[in-house]
Amino acid sequence: MKIIIIGSVAAGTSVAAKARRNDENAEITLYNADYDISYSICGIPYFLGGEVDELETLTPRSAAWFKKRYNVDIHTRHEVIGIDTDKKSVTVKNLDTSETKQDNYDTLVFATGATPTTPPIKGGDMKHVFHVRNIQNTATINSFMVSNNPKKVTIIGAGFIGLEMAEQLTHKGLEVTIVQRSNQIMPHLDKDMASRVEEHIRDNGVNLLLNEEATVITENAVQTKSGNVIDSDIVILATGVRPNTKLAKEIGVELGASGAIKVNPKMQTNLSDIYAVGDVAESFSIITGKPIYRPLGSTANKMGRIAGDVITGGDLEHRGILGTGILRVFDLAVGYTGLSEKGAKTEGFDIEVLHNIKPSRAEYLGGKELIIKAIADRKTSQILGVQIVGEDGVDKRIDVFVTAISFKAKAEDLFHLDLAYAPPFSTTKDPVMYTGMALQNAIDKKNKLITPQELTDRIDSGERFQIIDARATKQYEVSKVDGAVNIPLAKLRDEAKNLDPNIPTVTYCNKGVTGNAAQNVLKNMGFKEVFNLSGGNKNYQSFKRKL
Template sequence: MKIIIIGSVAAGTSVAAKARRNDEKTEITLYNADYDISYSICGIPYFLGGEVNELESLTPRSAAWFKKRYNVDIFTRHEVTTINHKRKKVTVKNLETNETMEDDYDTLVFATGATPTTPDITGADQDHVFHVRTIQNTAAIDAYMTANQPKKVTIIGAGFIGLEVAEQLTHKGLEVTLIQRSNQIMPHLDKDMASRVKHHVISHGVTLYLNEEVRTISENAVETKNGMVIDSEMVILATGVRPNKKLAEEIGVELGKSGAIKVNNKMQTNLPEVYAVGDVAESFSVITGEPIYRPLGSTANKMGRIAGDVITGGDLEHRGVLGTGILRVFDLAVGYTGLSEKEAIKAGYDMEVLHNIKPSRADYLGGKELVIKAIADRKTSQILGVQIIGEDGVDKRIDVFVTAMSFKAKAEDLFHLDLAYAPPFSTTKDPVMYTGMALQNAIDKKNKLITPRELIDRIDNGEQLQIIDTRATKQFEASNVTGAINIPLAALRSEAKNLDPNLPTVTYCNSGVSGNAAQNVLRNMGFKEVFNLSGGNKNYQSFHK
């Protein structure tokens, strides 16, 4: 059997390695139009900022290494230009010599990855405008900065790559402007969480413009469609990627709803003996079962291993993805998994929403605040999605949530997890456990929650509410929820006689715990409908910024 793999970054090399582990006799050939193989795209921003000293450390494996280790032939700078699937032949062009040749296969794998999108901007083809996708892109940016010493850079796009490059170039001493066409950064996050990241980015000296589109790039400036002119000596395009699917389409490979190649759980396309893996292939959501496109190196490796196994007689299957991501933005970590609130609404879920603000570990050992937004299905109690922001412990918690959600955990299951505890690492009731407990209580109607957005909407609609701030008077005077009255928790039992038990009542404290205690007091005193403000005053004020 002969396997031809088109593309040799994360997914393509993973196919080859697994196929070889299963079968010593199969002939395996990879063709790659690029110069480099198996490189770390995700590490590129950290080289540009100087955290990674040598660009070569992002390309630890060469074609020669693969040949020696796996007896796999990798041809870089060789582009597959046409495919005749009936004859099972490919035409390959040597990009160094312009010579062409034919090669035949029994099994074909598309690992062609994704191509950066280039927005329709006049001047986007100039020498000081760069994508951030390949090692060659990276070398060109580094060479340009070394030769020209730019002081001001504009980054177009405020997703993962845009924010990572903004962080790194700020550390490098450049004046960074970030432009995003939509009304929030990090589109995978809900706006209330993204706004926290936005303020953090701005506080570190990055100039951020939302709801702006670039119209023209000139030698020393960027002009937006609203007429704003921004001095800029270098421009980075971080406007996303699209699956590199042209070759596959030409031979009749079916595309999925996301626009990437449609595959089954064995990474097989609609054509016999044709597979697709990595950033060119569509995955599916563990939560909804619907198609999802999340181009990440971790998913690409997984898909490649599954295809390599199936091709050589194995029985591995792809189990879908949650769409997990994590990002460092200066001294904040931002993690997310599963559905966002807006995605869950679109999917038709009746959900409970919790904002849980807790220290990552014991306060007396320097625990830093975590903001956890979690949503659960009211019907089944299944955890649908989690977003976390904080300086410490985000990666640990998001991975616990990912593991639990992968096994269809319910909110109440989180409370019963036997998580590792010691004061340097956690609190006695870990934020993950508290999240599950509070969500389940809300689902069971014991302790109803109301988000800042829901509260503001009800007030704007003219609904009469009692809003009780249970904090100390000094805290109340410093900042409070619009329309709230201040009754400290210790005085609530005696002051409750002055309240109307028939009116919908909202209690809150700084982050939620005392608000929950006040909620229980009023419920036990016969108040008919009492809500605790999700995330307390901290979350409300953050939402209001």
């Protein structure tokens, strides 16, 4: 059997490695237009920022290494420029000599990856304007920075690469400005969580411009649609990527709703003996079953392994993804998985939303706050999505939530998890466990929750609420929810007689625990409808700052 793979970064090399493990006799050839194979695109910002010393660290494997270990022929600087599906042949161009040749296949795999999008900005092709896309490009950026010693950088786009570059170049001593067209960073986050990260970015000296659009790049500035002129010695384009589907489209490969190649769970396209994997291929959501496109190295590796197994007679299948992501932004880690609140509503779910603010481990051992936003389906109690922002322990918790959602866990299941506990690592009731407990109580209507957004919207629409601040008076005097009256928890039983039990009531404290206790007091005293403010006053004040 002759397998030809087009592309040899994460997905392509994974196809080859798995196919070889299954079949020692298969002839496996990879054609790659780039100079390098199997490199870490995600590590590039950390080299440019100086956190990774040597660029070669990001290219741990060469074509020679693959040949020796897997008996796989990898031809770099060779581009497949044509495919004849009837003859099962490809036309390959040597980019160094311009010579072409024909090669035949039994099975063909598209692992052509994705290309950074280039926004229509005048001056976008100038020599100090760069995408962050591959090893050769990274060497060029580094050479430019060494030769020109730039002081000011403008980054266009506030997704993963844009924020990672902002962090790294700030550490390197550059003055950083981010220009973002939309009203928030990281589009997969809800606005209330993204705003926390935006505040942190600004606190670290980055000039973050939202609802701004770069229109012109000159030798020393970036001009925006609103008339801002940003001094810039170097410009980074970080406006996302698009799948490299041109060659596939030419031969009739079907594209999916996302614009990437449509594949079935075995990574097969609509054409016989042709597969697609990695950033060129579409995945699907574990939750909704609908197409989803998330170009990440982890997904690419998984897809490649599945295709390599299927091609050589195996029975692996792709089970979908949750769109999980995690990012370090200065001292914060930002993780998310599954559906956002906005996404869940768009899909028609009736959702419960919890903001849980808890320390990552014992505070007396330096535990830092985690802000967890969790979304669950009221009908089934299943967890639909989670977003977490914090300095410590985010990766550990997001991975627990990923596992739980993947296995369709209900909110109550989280509380019953036997998670590892010791004060240096967790609290006695881990934030994951508390999240499940509070969500289930809300779903069961034992302890109803209301978000700051929902409370504000309902008041604006004319609804009347009693809002009770159950904290100490000193805390109330510093900051409070609009319209709240201060009745500390210790006095609530006596003073509840001055309240109307028939008016919807909201209780809150700083983060939620005392507010929950106050909620239980009023419920037990016969109050008709009592909500606990999700995330307490801390969450409310963060919400107010973003308005």
